Structure formats: C-alpha cells, structure tokens
Amino acid sequence: MNARYLLRRIPQVNRPGSITFRRISNYAGKAFTLNTGAKIPAIGCGTFQDEERQEGAVSEALKVGVRLIDTARVYDTEQFIGNAIKKSGIPRSEIFVTTKLWCNSFHPDDVEIALDDSLRDLQTGYVDLFLLHYPCTFARGEDRFPKGEDGLMIMGETSYVDTWRALQEIMKRTGKVKAIGVSNFSQDEVENLIKAGMAPAVHQMEVHPFLSQKAFTQWHITQGIHVQQFSPLGNQNSFYRDIDWSNGQANRGRLLGEPVLAEIGNKYSKSPAQVALAWGVNHGRSVIPKSTIPWQIKQNIASDFALEVEDMVKIDALNANLRFNTPGGPYRWPLYKGLDGV
Ligand SMILES: NC(=O)c1ccc[n+]([C@@H]2O[C@H](COP(=O)([O-])OP(=O)(O)OC[C@H]3O[C@@H](n4cnc5c(N)ncnc54)[C@H](OP(=O)(O)O)[C@@H]3O)[C@@H](O)[C@H]2O)c1
Numbered sequence: 001m002n003a004r005y006l007l008r009r010i011p012q013v014n015r016p017g018s019i020t021f022r023r024i025s026n027y028a029g030k031a032f033t034l035n036t037g038a039k040i041p042a043i044g045c046g047t048f049q050d051e052e053r054q055e056g057a058v059s060e061a062l063k064v065g066v067r068l069i070d071t072a073r074v075y076d077t078e079q080f081i082g083n084a085i086k087k088s089g090i091p092r093s094e095i096f097v098t099t100k101l102w103c104n105s106f107h108p109d110d111v112e113i114a115l116d117d118s119l120r121d122l123q124t125g126y127v128d129l130f131l132l133h134y135p136c137t138f139a140r141g142e143d144r145f146p147k148g149e150d151g152l153m154i155m156g157e158t159s160y161v162d163t164w165r166a167l168q169e170i171m172k173r174t175g176k177v178k179a180i181g182v183s184n185f186s187q188d189e190v191e192n193l194i195k196a197g198m199a200p201a202v203h204q205m206e207v208h209p210f211l212s213q214k215a216f217t218q219w220h221i222t223q224g225i226h227v228q229q230f231s232p233l234g235n236q237n238s239f240y241r242d243i244d245w246s247n248g249q250a251n252r253g254r255l256l257g258e259p260v261l262a263e264i265g266n267k268y269s270k271s272p273a274q275v276a277l278a279w280g281v282n283h284g285r286s287v288i289p290k291s292t293i294p295w296q297i298k299q300n301i302a303s304d305f306a307l308e309v310e311d312m313v314k315i316d317a318l319n320a321n322l323r324f325n326t327p328g329g330p331y332r333w334p335l336y337k338g339l340d341g342v
Helices: 003-009 051-063 078-088 111-122 160-174 187-195 214-223 239-243 259-268 272-282 294-301 309-316
Strands: 031-033 039-041 068-070 096-101 129-132 180-183 202-206 226-230
Touching: 039 096, 051 078, 051 294, 078 096, 078 111, 096 111, 111 160, 129 160, 129 202, 160 180, 160 187, 180 187, 187 214, 214 226, 259 272, 259 309, 272 294, 272 309
Parallel strands: 068 096, 096 129, 129 180, 180 202, 202 226
Antiparallel strands: 031 039
C-alpha cells in the first residue's frame, strides 16, 4: 500500500472505515474496520443472477479464500449460499455474510419476519450485515413489485426512516444482525438516518472507474461509513445493456476494455479486472465482483495489491459519471438525487 497516497486520500487511518492489515482468520487479504468495530474483508463476491450456479460459485469462492459473500432477498440466491457455506466446513464466524431487505418488507412490523426468512434460507443464526436495498418503500405483501391497474408501483405507507428505526431495535434486541447499512441512498437520505439515531456501518453503492463518485465517497469517510462498491467492474455485466436502465450508456465500450487498465495491468502482471478492483481497495473500499467462472473468481480475490499514486491518478481520470444501475422510473422514487451520473 502506498502510504503517501493513503494519507492524502484516507485521513482516518486505523479509525472506523480505514484499512487494517490484521487478518480475519483464514482470509489472507486486507480488511477494513467498520464503525461497529467489526472487520470486513476488502474483496468478496456478489451473487446477483445465475441463481442455479451460485452454490457452485460460492463454494469455489470459499475454496480460494473469499470470506465476504453478498446476497439479497430479491436475488433468490440465499438458499444456495447457505448450502455452499454449510458444505464448505468453514466456521460461520470466519465468513462475512451480507443480505438485503427488499422494499415490500419495509413496514416495521415486517422487518424481523423477512430477516427470519433470509436467515432460514442462509441456514445461519445471524448475518454480519443487513442492508436496506433501496430507499423506496413498496406496499406490504408477498408481491415484491406490487403494481396497480395503471401499471405503476404501489408505494408503502411508511418510510425508510421507520424501517431504519426497526432495524436498530432488532439489532440490539436479537443479535440476529451484527451491523446495519444501506444501498442506493442519496446523501440527504443517509443524513436522515443519522438523525434517526445511527449512522449506517456500510453504504453499498455503484462505484467503478467510470463512476468514481469522488465527493460522495469522501463524504462517507468523514462520517465513518464504509463504502462498498457494487458493479466494481462497471458495464462488464450484460444485464445493464439488456435492461437499458442507463439510457443506452451501458452500450459504450466496456470498462475492462479501457487501454489504461491493460497498460497498468502489464506493469503489475495483473488483468484489467484486477486493476479495477485494486483501484477500489486502494481507495479504502471493499468490492464485491460477481462471477460464476472459477478462473475469474480466483483472479478477483488476488486483486488487493498496492497501486502507485501515478496509476491511481490515471484510473481516477477514467471517471465519466456513467451510472448503469438506474431503476428510478419504475420504482417511482427520485433515486440518487444530487449524486453524480444521474
Ligand atoms: N445493492 C444493489 O442495488 C446492487 C446492484 C447491483 C449489484 N449488486 C451486487 O454487486 C455484485 C456485482 O455487481 P454486478 O454483477 O452488477 O457487476 P460486476 O461484478 O462489476 O460485473 C459482473 C460481470 O463481470 C464478469 N466478470 C467477473 N469477474 C471477471 C474477471 N475477472 N474478468 C472478466 N470479467 C469478469 C462477470 O462474468 P460472469 O458472470 O460470466 O462470470 C459478469 O458478467 C452483484 O452480484 C450484487 O451482489 C448490488
């Protein structure tokens, strides 16, 4: 790790949100310290899509040393992850498991029921991190995307702040959740949560070299909130081209095709994907690339090498405020208000 770069970018070294070199049991890589005092591995794996292949993918990931697994109720992958963890024989305490509450379960009376469903499928008594998947609340009930006859989403009657209060209470009372956090929130929305009693431990958000969100990510450092990058490989995932959430922006050349990533990769004998992941880790953020392919999984976990300042600066310069994960319209919520790439 380049100390000069760290000191400039991450002033709170050895405070919550900072990099630590202490090891998490068998995980040999870097970890960050959350504002709860818990450690979160710097590199994990995502499990969105390819549900039926996730048990194999997570088994492979655990085998090669991944100790951070990201899922969500709405991905329908929790049961496969639960199977993989159980079969691995690795003690549960050595694996950091995150899941997310979906928007139809945001009513305070529904939160613990939904959490119990996730815990049952994950075959565990607790999750290390429980996130509000989005700030919008949909109508209560079984339907994850409840729509009226007009085709529009039916929104819930409570707000994400009510859900946040319920999460705090469940965490303190039950121990079924070790830390709570959010995903896809704006700065105003995070500030509302802080006013409601507790800062999130983690904000999982879209960050990659095409969308560096410099000001917003630095603001989180000042608040002691750890930033976790989803879609750390940018528009590599064809999902964003197929669904056209990004007004066609995902159709431009893939991030991993950027010559500067290959050029830097040659210097360190690493692939463009590893360089993109290392960029996030060197900025003090954890990354959760998704892959079901063994050689890619192996490559991804070997991405916590130090990048020199000049290389970080070159990668920073790739920022084009390109946000690919933008489901705003159908969700009837002004997602990412005031943030880059909207
Ligand atoms: N909170 C949220 O709202 C939210 C939104 C999106 C994602 N996420 C989380 O973040 C995770 C990752 O996001 P993502 O899937 O959008 O994007 P990503 O991880 O940046 O990209 C995934 C794509 O990159 C490919 N890939 C993986 N490793 C590679 C490597 N070493 N070389 C070349 N290609 C590689 C994968 O291929 P293969 O699949 O063929 O292996 C897949 O097509 C998700 O699984 C999910 O857990 C959260």
